[in-house]
Amino acid sequence: MPILPPFGPVPPSVLIPSYDRAAVRPGIAHLSVGNFHRAHQAVYLDRVLARPGNAHWGILGIGVMDDAHERAKAEALLAQNGLYTLTECPADAPDSVRFVGSIVDYLHAPDDRAAAIRRLADPAIRIVSLTVTEGGYYVDAAGHFQLDHPTIAEDLARQVPHTVFGLVTEALRLRRDAGTGPFTVLSCDNLPHNGRVARTAFLAWARARDAELADWIEAQITFPNTMVDRITPAVGPLDVTRLDAGSGVEDRVPVFCEDFIQWVIEDHFCAGRPPLEEVGVLFTGDVTPYEQVKLRMLNASHSMLGLPGMLMGYRIVSDIMHNPDVVALLDHSLAQDAEPLLQAPPGMELHEYAAQLLRRFSNVAISDQLPRIASDSASKLPVFVRPTAEGTLARGADASRIAFLLSCFAEYLRGHDDNGATYEIHEPHLGPDDLALAADADPAKALDMSVFAGWGLRDHPAFVELFARTRTALRTGGTRACLRQLISPPDSAPSS
Incomplete structure (x- = not known):
């Protein structure tokens, strides 16, 4: 068996890094x-590190949240020297397990935020990437950074900030003052134009703190847009036991995912970048068509099955995909609502992409959790569903599936x-106030x-009526009956 410190002997079926991690x-x-x-x-x-000449592209992981889960993860990753097992789960082949070795250092910022800032200011760091969720940018629907949000206002008043905006901005201050130059800020969150959103947020925070520094950041820092895709479920204690049993490795922080993976990036890096194009990443001048397809088809479909699924009593994605009414709902939503409003990127057929999504959702080996998908829908629906809803209403098309989804959210x-x-x-x-509107006896109040x-x-009275009628059908007849009516011919639309 190969020896992998600090794990010791590793089963031969588990792949280990082929490069010298000590040199990274x-x-x-x-x-x-x-x-x-x-x-x-x-x-x-x-993958990049496995290719010669790239030992300077390792990852420094920085935990940001201060809670028990994040502290436990930091302790585990430090104890395991940044190593962890990744189990990739194809739908029609055995699982494959590998150690991922690219995280070569880790720190938990709440333990010493000043130290985290100093590490970000290290001239060797040329890219700062982030996954802080759709709602973690504090940019409202009008595109304005919420400086008056309590989290942001409190952070701006601190000498040593806590938020990602403060950590990054203060690191950039140190780099400017030392003459060590900028780094690229790379958002990897599910947001349209995520680089543009990140730029808005970081510049607004910096300008509120130091206008001169903000001018330097605006001139020097690049914020590429990206599109990321890979279904990765949450990992609970039972999953840890199951994954470790499958791998034969005692890993405190294993991860599992589907075998599909995609990353599309606009090629704007102010301080250099790794040769990711050599390992499957697509670089492009405009990520917009890729991100729109992914957000409005995959992510919107997740919401379309997640919220009704929770109401129907399902908790696992692959289980709900055995329900033919749900599959029909997704198929109709993709073909009739999303696809007519999208322009496919070069080489992509939207109907083939839709069919691939249904296959990915049906992967029993993944067992993705509906509670994870349904959580924080208030951040997800404006990003994933709003453009399709607006386009559907603007062209006077059938909005029954949109009304069903939004009604399910209110009932959820x-x-x-x-x-x-x-x-x-x-x-x-x-x-x-939001929760009170959702619970109001008037079903249409939830639209406020x-x-x-x-x-x-509210500018579309027919939609308001449809929404109220659909919510009433959900309340009186249940989600399954309402869904069955929805996918039936138009003459049997949901009614009270």
Whole structure:
């Protein structure tokens, strides 16, 4: 068996890094090292490091959140020298397990944020990437950074900031003052024009702190747009036991994912970049068509199955894909709602992409969790669904599936499914007023929640009526019956 410190003997079926990790130095710092980063960007960098001459492109992982889960992850990754197992799960082939070695250093910023800033200021760091979720940029629907948000206002008043905006900006101040130059800020979150959103957020934070520094950042720093794709479920304690049993390795932080992976990046890097094009990354001058297809088809479909699925009592994606009504809903939504409003990137056929999505969702080996998909829908729906909703209403097309999805979201907020089983609601961007509107006896009141601000839904009385009728059908007949009516011919649309 091969020996891999600090794990010792590793089963021969588990692949280990082919390069000398002791020789690797961080050239990328990644903020918020979640499962997706470890199954996606870190995998591509692992491939780069396996090619000669790239030992300066290792990853420095930086944990940002201060909670028990993040502290435990930091302890595990430090104890394991940044190594972890990744189990890739094809739908029709045996799983494959490998160690990913690209994270060669790790620190938990809440332990010493000043030290994190100094590490980001290291001239060797030429890219700072981040996965802070769709709602982590504090940019509102109008494209403005929320300087008055309590989290941001408190951070601006601190001498040593806590947020990613403060950490990065203060590191850039040190680099400017030392003359060591800029780095690229690379957003890897599921947002349209995520680089542009990141630029808005970081510049606004910096300008509120130091206008002269903001001018330097605006002139020197690049913020490429990117599109990322790989289904990566959450990993619970039972998953750790299962994955370790399958790999034969005692790993405290294993990750599993599908075998599909994609990364598209606009090629704008102010301080150099690794040769990612040699390991499967697509570089382009405009990522927009790729991101629109992914967000409005894959991510929107996740919401389309996740919210109704929670109400119907499902908790696993592959389980709900056995329901022919749900498959029909996704098929109709993709073909009739999303595809007519999209321009396919070169070489892509939208109907083939849609068919591939349904196959990926049906992968039993992944067992992705519906609670994960449904969580924080207040951040996801404006990004994934709003453009399709606006386009559907503008062209006077059938909006019944949009009304069904938004109605399911409002009903999901009640915290229990049609069978009476309760579930935890994770909606950090909804306040008490929003929840009161969702619970109002008037079913249409939910359209006044902050999540729908700017959508213009109230400007379409027929849609408001359809939404209210659909919510009433959900409440009186249940989600399954409402869905069955929805996918039937138009003459049997949901009614009260």
